[in-house]
Amino acid sequence: MMKHTIKRIVLDAAQKAFENGALVSEQIPEMEIEEPRHQAHGDFSTNFAMVSAAVQKMAPRKIAEILVSLIETGSLIEKVEIAGPGFINFFLSNKAWYPVIDQIFEQDKRYGASDIGKNEKVQVEFVSANPTGPLHVGHGRGAAVGDSVGNILCFAGFDVQKEYYINDSGRQIRTLGTSVWVRLLQKSGKEVEFPEDCYKGDYIIDLASEIHEKEGDKFIQKDEDEAIAYCAKFAAKKILKGIKEDLSDFGITFDQWFSEQSLYDAGRVQKAIDDFKTKDLIYKEDGALWFRAQDFGDEKNRVVVRNNGLTTYFASDIAYHMEKYERGFDRVIDVWGADHHGYIKRIDASVVASGRKSEQFEVILVQLVNLLRGGKPFQMSKRAGDFVTLKNIVDEVGKDAARFMFLSRSYDSGLDFDLELAKQKNSDNPVYYVQYVHARITGILLKAKQENIIQDIDFNKGKNIHLLNAVEEINLIKILNAFKENVEKSAQTLHPHVIFTYLMSLASAFHSYYNKHKVITDDQEQTLARLSLVLGVKKVIRNALTLLGVTAPERM
RNA sequence: GCGCCUGUAGCUCAGCUGGAUAGAGCAACGGACUUCUAAUCCGUAGGUCGCAGGUUCGAAUCCUGCCAGGCGUACCA
Missing domain, CATH: 1.10.730.10 (Isoleucyl-tRNA Synthetase; Domain 1)
Known part of the structure; x- marks a missing residue:
């Protein structure tokens, strides 16, 4: 707010100079009030004279002199100097700063809050990990970033909603069911080989044990599809509960948990496809239905319904994003892991195709976390199942250290997270x-x-x-x-x-x-x-x- | 090949909507505890801002081209 005052003073001086004929033009080019890096350059500085040189047809330093002669020094401004190529540097008196303390006391928890958001409705969607396994470190960084971005936007005057999208439909859930079922069969003493494409983590075995304790060997006799469906439902529910607990321990709560399945149940995925069909944005080729993503800047067109009749993940994502805007959000922000960056253009294309502006859709791409222990790399392979979970991290280093570490640098850069370092109390x-x-x-x-x-x-x-x-x-x-x-x-x-x-x-x-x-x-x-x-x-x-x-x- | 991200001090990174002498932490070296918490502070040293062009009064910052690293490039999710 101090900047505002300085800008006012500069503009007033310029106006006065024009009125008394010292400046030839009333035009004010784009100028900056900035805080110089060096104390010797004052508290605030403006490049007004330099950017005005062309319009005023005058040397920058000359313009600066004219302005400075019209700026009153006294109670707030101690002195004004001209420096370098024509910077005007303002040195404020101590007195000018005292109101800051009063403001902190007056505004207390709201001190620092802003209204630049103008109550714009923004949705921040983050984590949204599949309920097929516990959250790992990468999710932790996404969670810390998403939650903070939400908090900051809210503090800056936006109307923010935080949301988690649950991928509780589709092939990965079936795979989860199969994984648990096979473990269950093994538990019951059957010689079954564990399929290559199934989830290998120990948590799958734990889930199978739980079912086994509850239901005994009854699933061995049962119909395979029925058994897998039961296992899938049981496991997904359990895992999601665990995810919610882990996030809660990490200090994160969501305003809404949105189910992918609910989009299908409400017929929204079909509706989205139909909507694109009527706009001639869908065509059939090789037995599949394709969305003309290329017409909206994507590299290629994308399949929404496969030749086996099943919809792709992309299809429900189109419906999901349409639904977000229909809920009234002006801005939609998705927080994704960097490995999903190839997906941005296609969602953006669908957003534009459904009549929204490209600017209304933003993706925060969080680069990968490189987990270390005492400087040595940690292997995190979901395939092998030996990944480090978010819970491991929070239990070991604590919520505060973990969150602070995740936010310590820009998400545009990869992050080295050293467990030993985060644990140190020094x-x-x-x-x-x-x-x-x-x-x-x-x-x-x-x-x-x-x-x-x-x-x-x-x-x-x-x-x-x-x-x-x-x-x-x-x-x-x-x-x-x-x-x-x-x-x-x-x-x-x-x-x-x-x-x-x-x-x-x-x-x-x-x-x-x-x-x-x-x-x-x-x-x-x-x-x-x-x-x-x-x-x-x-x-x-x-x-x-x-x-x-x-x-x-x-x-x- | 194409796409996204990154390349700044020995290490890990800020600074990148252009500004005047490029910053911090760690590591190194030298100091400060009879004191409101030394989980701290003060000082020294450390840099062709990946390379080459361009735009500008002015470039770490913007543009182009290279080089290097990470990630991605499915009718998977």
Whole structure:
């Protein structure tokens, strides 16, 4: 919001300059107010003079001089300088920053929230793993990203719904049933070879044991199809329950669990195909029905109904995405693993074909997780069945460390996740660095309460803010002020690691301040000012951690 | 072959809707605990931003072409 004020000042000065004839054109080209990297360049800087050079037919530095002469310095702006090729640098007075603290106290849990979303209805769909096995590390990263993106969009003023799509229909469920059934037969003492294309994990054997305990050997006599159907239903239900528990332990809840089967039951898949047929977007070839995806930018046309009469996964996905927009979402965001990237264009094609804009469909492609233990790679092969589950990870390193690690860098890059490192309770592990700030501040506030300096460790109004004059204090306030911009940037780019980076810089500034200045001193008035500042820091740390789904502990 | 992602300090990565001297953590080296939690801080050292062109007053950032790595390229899900 500070940026806004500066922009206003620049625009006013430009207008004045035009009115008194110093500038020849009233045109204002696209200009930036930015925060310079170096302190020597002030708190804010604008490239106005440079971008205006062409329009004004004047040297940038000359334009800068005209503007600077019209900008009043005084209470808020300490000084204005011209630098380099024509940057105008603004140096703010300490006083200009104090309102930030008041805002934190006033807005508390809403501090940093934005309204850029304008209540737009957005759906974020993530994880959506097949209920054929437990969630693994890759799902964990997708879950952390999807959940945080949802939180951040919500905080930025979007109307967000989080959804999990359950692929409870189709061949993989039948394969699951077969897998369990074969294990069940083996359990009953039958010599049956385990099929190559079945799920090999130990959890299949566990499921078979459960059925065996409940039902005994009764399935050996039963009709194969009937038995497999029973096993499939039993296993899928059980596995889905496990998935829900694992996600819940990971701090994730969904607004809706959407069943693929329900699309078939409601006739929506057929309806989608019929709809495309009437638009002449479907044709028959080699006994199969094809969607003209190529007409909408895909590399080739895609099958929706196979020559055996069965619909493809793509067919139900078309119906599913149509359904999303019919539910009223303006924007649909899917979080997928990078190995599905070839699928984007085809869904996009179907979305456009059904009358929506391409911009209304976005995919967050999360690159793969490379699991390590003490620097050595871990094998994760679903085929062999010896993969590391999300539950393993959460049990071993904890929810907070896992989530923070998953969000520590952009999902555009592959992630090395070292279990040994995530487990360490020291500075190698960034989650402690940040949580420690929250705990440390709580410690200070508790001490202040004990000494009767404050009534309660949480209070709702800053005191003696004007006494905050140390460089480190002003610096901290500046970072606190930047929280909202970071939320907005994170929401606009759909990148939660922006919040991670922000947290690290705030934590660093706080630890630095803590080591240099004592909060509680003999100077009562100053102590109150500093307590207000650190409580402000505490609130912002909490707000930011909440967006990432990480807890803010009172003590560690 | 084609498509998506990546290539920045010894390692892991920020910075990428163009801005002024490219940042952080780890590792290395040297310091700071009688103090509100040393799970911390301060300092030193470390870089042809994969390579080559182009656009621009200005390029790690945008465009083109190479090179390297990961992933994908089904009438599977």
